[in-house]
Amino acid sequence: MSEETELNEDSNDKEMGTPELINKSVIKATVILNKLGQYPQGITVTELAHDVHMSRPTTFRLLYSLEQTGFVERYDNKYMLGWKIARLGRLADPHSGIVNLIQPMVQEFANHLNELISYAVVNGEGDFDLILEVSGSRWYALQSGIKQDLPLHASVTGKVILAELSDDKVESLLPEKLPALASRTIKDRGEFIRHLQQVRVQEFAIIDDELEDGLFGVGIAVRDHTGKLIGVLAAAGPKQRILSQSIVHIVSQLQNLAKEIVEKIEQA
Structure with missing residues (x-):
């Protein structure tokens, strides 16, 4: 032609x-x-x-x-x-498109589980942007580029991201004594690194009275088709209510949602 x-x-x-x-x-x-x-x-x-x-x-x-x-x-x-x-x-919001793509499916899952569901984009070693939080019938797109107040050592998002790194790298990122935020926050860096080894084996992270008393959370890695960590998907809520369900079942549901998210992003 x-x-x-x-x-x-x-x-x-x-x-x-x-x-x-x-x-x-x-x-x-x-x-x-x-x-x-x-x-x-x-x-x-x-x-x-x-x-x-x-x-x-x-x-x-x-x-x-x-x-x-x-x-x-x-x-x-x-x-x-x-x-x-x-x-x-440099001028564009790098995450607004992702929020629009995945918000409906995350919203549906939040309605089903009736807990707070969050999605964070991983930027690099120990660096992330929390871009979406959904709870029940409401959802919140968080402004890209503004670091949310989620400490690496006391959040499932932080644990999943740090579990991706070597023990030596984690040691270089965290102080020897970690800030106590709740009754069961892990305060010793060495103990926390040992905890991350468990996260790597089981392929999910939890927080239990670590970020705040009474709060329980579960988080998993979201990986692209090459296996690269691109995000963290997490569910959190009152400890008693979360533990009335099977943690293994919640993890399985999060993993299914993670696959849908990756397919949606990669097809866009």
Whole structure:
């Protein structure tokens, strides 16, 4: 198909309209940008056209337009993402899309369990953003980038994240004496590291009168298709009410929900 034919088809689509009001040129440009993200060292227009299944003239036209606006850069006949993409990335909320994707299924699970359900995105070693909390018929999207007051040593989210690290790394992240927040908070770093070894074996974490008295929580790791830890899914509520149920059953339900979350995110 020639560039002229494709342009005519785009023009006809605009004149006639589509039910979704989709502009094909915009869609094609986003496809190209997504593909360029896979080639940080750059790719030629011919190679890119082959990868995105577009004609070379159309690919070149879109690349040239994107280059004029700073979204694409060219070096030695190779194209790569431009500086403006990086700038937009810094301005964007990295988690708002995830909240919109997973909120309905998390809400449904919270209604079923009738407890507080939370989801945290893991950013790195000992670093996370709590982006969603759901309880009963209400849900809260927490502002991205603001660290929530969940201590690493006394929350299921923190325990799951730290269990991913080596004992030496955990030792470097935590003080020798850990702050006491409730009657059963683990205060000795060595004892806490031994506790993490149990978390690794059983593949879930619990808190029991550790963050606050009377609060019991269960948390699991959420992993992508490569096995990388991308989030933590947790359920928490009054100790007596949570323990009236089977912890193993709650963990199983959380694991099923985690699989649904990963599928939803990766298909988006």
